[in-house]
Amino acid sequence: MSNLGAILAGALLAGIAALVWPRHRRRRRVRVAEKESLRADRVASALDTIAMCLQAGLTPARALSISGTRVPEASIVRGVLADVHRSLARGDPGGVAWQRHTRQLPELQMLAGAWTLTESSGASLQPAVAWSAGHLRERRAAAERLGAVSAGARSSMYLMLLLPFTGGPIGFFIGIPPWELYGNVPAAMACILGFGFAFGGVAISRRILARALRPAALPTDPPHEDSTMTDVTDAALLLHLALAGGSGIIECLEAVVPTCRGRVRADLARVAAAYRWGKSHDEAWAYAADAWEPVAIALGLALDHGAAPAEAVRSAANRLRASETVRLEAAAGKAGTLLIVPLAMMFLPAFMLTTVLPLVINLVPGAMGGG
Template identity: 40%
Template sequence: MTLAVVGLVLAAVLVWPGQVPGGLRRSGPAALTSRVPAWVPWRRSGDGRVQDLESLAGVADLLAMALRSGATPVAAVEVVSREAPRAWRGVLAEVRDELAAGGAAGAVWRRHAAHRPELGAVAGAWALSEDLGVALAPSMTTSAQVLRARVQARRRLEASTAGARATMRMLTLLPLVGLLAGFAFGLTPWEVYGHSVVTLTCAVVGLVLTAVGWLVCRWVLARAVAPKEHP
């Protein structure tokens, strides 16, 4: 039975909701050169994606600054790519090569945006500039503002669901209080739950219901925070 208890604790740790990220970081070269922590892959959709949005906003700001200073798009992309985070260096390198060859870089942005949705704002702004002749520097500035607005919205969303996640953690750990009480009286988990078929069955059913509860709660939270499209 001790293995079942350990399994419950490990399951709670594995599905432990991530912490709400801290305040917004500075944009600019200092922010771009900071490395993104090595988060667990399945948590990439949370804090990791927020950091990608934030770093991409910094890239768009630097592009706008370089363009306003009189640099050509090729030179601007070349300069920014040296300071950009690793996540965006490959995209910037392809954009630079396409511009150097005289092609349309908007198609490169859109191709990558199909796999990295956070690139959609920059891809749309660049394509708009190429198709309609809109000034590229203001378009990049607007893209940076849009990306930072998404960061703030995502963080507000994380904060609004913090209470529900805390409740999930508390209800998951609450059954362990019984085990701690048993330890206080010198009883092992097997002596608490394994002395009869009924108690052992209740313990197994409790583990199953806990797992089901986590799945249902995570599904409800995912539905609650999912973006909605309004006609």
């Protein structure tokens, strides 16, 4: 059975190598994440420069030109700024130019929407750009907090994955090389079954973490794409920006609709159409998902009492964002506790099958035909 033991020992070494290799991949992903973080900083800094230039009375094209010179040549942000500058110089709409690059730079999504709103409503561009920079920094800070909360759960998962691979080192330490440890049929079968449990535990753990970190989704509304609470919050903030320009509610809703996607876009389009049909405030917002209720209530109270609707909508959007952030952080913290399930059901049985049982078979004379 030495050949069987050698094969399983080689498989064990390959598994250990696989554990080490993804670690290098994770390092590359960390470097990519660091680049994305640096890119977000550069986008925010570029927007700050544009806002300052606009405040000084420069044209948007000139502001973009100056902002681009402050970004390193190797940065993708500089290329985007140059392309948008060329579009503005040709007289093309700036919002459309920014929107072209949102897949390449997701950080520009809110700026593209805000820029489009200012072009359609005639509102001042400088506050919209400054607001977009602040929003980007707030979102990045929230993502960093969530990453810190979920780091413990991820570390626990990878530590639990190491358990099934301890059989070979433990056996070697007590004088049983891996090819002898797994060189009999019972130990070999236990090892194979144990690794099946281990990789099943990885799949369950990843599913738990992915579900915990997933933004809350709105109910599906075919044929529209699915949307999340993050999309609702972003659209509400854009609605606040449009209302701050002094336009009417219907005009502002219709201006925000093109900047949104999926279920959120359909909801706002329905609400705007309901207003056009002469529906009351409550009846109009009944056509939207329940997630819009805080925004609808805040807007309704502002209209009933003569308060500024823009500030009411902004406050409601900030409450929605804070609530979703707290929910995600709590879910990420809870995920660490939920990982006890794969630990008890998958990783511990894997450890028993790949480590304890083969050692018992080899150390106890006559155990299951081993020794």
